[in-house]
Amino acid sequence: MTSQLGWLGLGALLMLFTNGSGMVPILVWFAPAAWLIYLDRGGHWLQLPFLLAANVLVNFVVWRGIIPAPGLLYYLIAGIYALVYFLPFVAHRLLAAGKPSFAATLVFPAAWVALEFVFQRWVTPYGSWASFAYTQADSLPVIQLASIGGIAGLSFLMTWLASVIAWCMRSEPGPQRRLRGVLVGGFVLLAALAFGHIRLAQPVDDGEVLRVAGLAPDILLDQEVGRVVNEVRSGAALSPERMRRLERAAERLNADLLERTRIEARAGARLVAWSETAARLLKSDQEPFLARLASLAQEEGIYVLAAMGVWNPGGQPLLENKVVALDPAGRVAFEFHKARPIVGAESMLIEAGDGKIGELQIEGARLGLVICHDLDFPGFLRQASNADLDLLVAPSNDWPLIAKLHADMAKMRAVENGVTLFRPTSGGKSIAVDGKGRSLAVVDHPANTIVAFLPVNGNRTIHGIIGESFSWLCVFALLAMFGITIVSKRRES
Template sequence: MTTTEPAARARVAPSAFRRGAWLLAGTALSLFAMQAVWDIALVAWVYPVLLLRFTRTGGTPAAVAGIWASTALAMLCWLHHADLLSAPILVITLPLAAAQAVPFLVDRFAAPRLESRGLLLSALVFPATKAAVEFAVASATPFGTIYGVLGATQHGNLPLIQTASVTGVYGVSFLVAWAASTTALLWDRGLLSRPARTAAACCAGALGLVMLAGGARLAFAPPSAETVRIAGVTTSVPAWEELVPTFREYDSLEKLLDADPELMREEFAAVNGELLANTEREAEAGARIVVWPESAAFTLESGEDRLIADIQDVARRHGVYVDAGMSVYTERAPHIRNMMVMVTPDGEVAWKYDKSRPIPVLEPYDAGPGVLPVEESPFGRLSNVICYDADFPGLLRQGGAAGADIMIVGANTWEGIKEMHARNSVFRAVENGFSVFRQASRGRANAVDHQGRPLATTDYFTTDQQTMVAFVPTRGVTTVYSVVGDLFAWLCVVTVVLLAALCALPRRRGGSTPGDPTGGPRAQDAGGFPGRRRLGGSAG
């Protein structure tokens, strides 16, 4: 064996205490990078390093049990923070926690076996698997990107998240995870390892190019189209409290439907009337589009046409587009529709859009057909989704593929998840090249341009009368992602499969042996775990 690196002192396998410290520290830090109010963007680059150090050392049973416990604890903390900690929710979300452990476990078993073929190759196991798992969860489960998307923690790093215009949010996750796996590799092999330094240089170079390209896009290709004034209006707390006794009296859908329609129209007027008045106020102030949040207005199905007629009257008199979120109580099970109705300035109904992705357990009503509406207007092509819909990149890509310029999102959340939903919408804008105007009741409303720049934001819980006004660019751009879709994510899936196949092939002679991530002859530590002591230099 030819030694190409300076001799390094032998390194003893880490003790159980040290591995436990890595696990505890990594788990604690992960609680500050899980798409919650207390997210710290830098922590997302750090905590996977500690968890990778834990899973790559020690015995296999301890690694599996430890990382599963870590991801389950993080999931429980997120559920508690989001006010979702209940038995039915636990049943459907604990598998999601298990999915978060998969990239660490795949790295544990595959990365050491690939080191003989190159440290750069082994360093790609964790990021490729992380992106592939995120894509699988978002595409094949009812969770979307609501939890566990590493890249979503970087929503404020505008140069970095321009990557999403090509790869989707999964590309941002890949880069953060790649930096973590490379750092863990350097930690293990040491700075004296030339192959480790080469792998690190490749990762750093890729990150540098991405940041440079993203910065250049922001500097030299900012939105240049004219803007349109859009206003979002939300029911005030006093108006809502006036309606609350009605919902207490009619405490089931059946009782609501059996009530006198005229009486219910009068009861709902406390909210509906205020929304109409606020729409007129904002139209008179110069808004050309007014947005109501999800489930803002209420009506029985028998009164739906009258409510829409009231909206049409305001739209015609003021020459304004009105996109109205409403709950419609129907005779047919499950007795409720969650929809947005767009009325044009000439009084025409451009669309009635039913929510495509009801929240599991919390919203037991039928999903809409999952087809996004698109309407030509003097202010570009307008499209629409409702709240949780925006956590599904594949659904929102319909808008990008159709050339939408402005995506309107009506939302109705609660304090525990207000930040996560607002931040996810930033990525949908960058991915698809449209601006997003997201009006949220009981949450954070926000508007961003197609590069993710914030245009406006308001918080329902800190604003007496939540009204958000933003001047939104009327033209978007065509992005690579809107054309090719989740090609990058699929390439990550293929990469994981190919790397797994490489693990099964015979190894090259003269390279590192399986289980010996430090290079050199295979060694046994005091606990019997192979390959954790370096006996001299690394092979060239």
């Protein structure tokens, strides 16, 4: 019993470093193994309740400052995530614990991918947050696996190797079978790394290159607007005097964005994109502002992706979170509304868009556009592959504690779909990466301008073609394993 609790405690300690702001990438590969060993070394009825309690406590700590929810709501959301990611361990306990066959190592990863897929696709409104795959974003050879199986393929590899470690720690296999298990696990890992290195051997700039610039609002001007908005959020009336203050502050912010856009155009940028809701304006001021923007695009001969937050006091929706795309002739090419507003923080204020990626032909390349949280939904981003996009632009807005993690999540969409990604971000990390996740440019907050030379030659990936097939395979495999186990037990009885 004491030995078992030691593995439980070790697992809890390691799991504290598997996600969130204190994540240590290498530990993510080993952390689940400790809890699998704990489950393999005994059958007392408190095993699973102890494990659930440990996982709940871990999640309470890991997601602090990252889940933007107050008070008890934070603990409710973190607790739900803890319960979901506890279920693969339950599947292991029911289907694999004590089984001497090496095939039993497949139960835990199949359960992990299947349950994560179902949860992220149909249950949580927050997309693919918490996936283990994102923890490896800095290891380029490893994440190339996402071009085949998506984040599900990488999560499967990581959890399967943890399962192999736990299997090798059992007493049943014996030295020879244990050695074979180590060799099989090592071979699969080396094969994955070899695939990654081969894929990365292709040069970064092997096609047409487009100079682009991304702009976030000036911090001081942004704070000036924010002070007025926060007064209203705190209950102050939107009086005529306060409305005038808001309009004046917004005009200064917007004028600065227009001037900086002109500066980047004259420096050579063919495309200028603003971060999420960079411009702020009232609905009544939208047409005059767009006319100024169109004149700028036409005068400088550039494409502009103007991300803006449009207030509509007394109307519905109260706020529009959108991007207006203008071509060098000053024409509006499309208007894209955020497809996946954050439930709670945004969903009460804005209406979701039509769910179709904004598309634009730019100098022989196909450009697509989404906004921030849209990138957290791999299924939604399949449109990038289906449309054969060469470049994906994603204006975003973050806060310091999630800056790196959210940028890493965005990078994975580029690898999955083989598309160059440009992500101008306010309050976080602005990045430009190619279709293999290689960094082309990066700028951290509080810097508010990013310039990059982007290859615009998208490459179809296996994942882009087969989509979520691997996740579905894991779902069916898990159901089949449960079915076989139930039938076997009935025959035995």
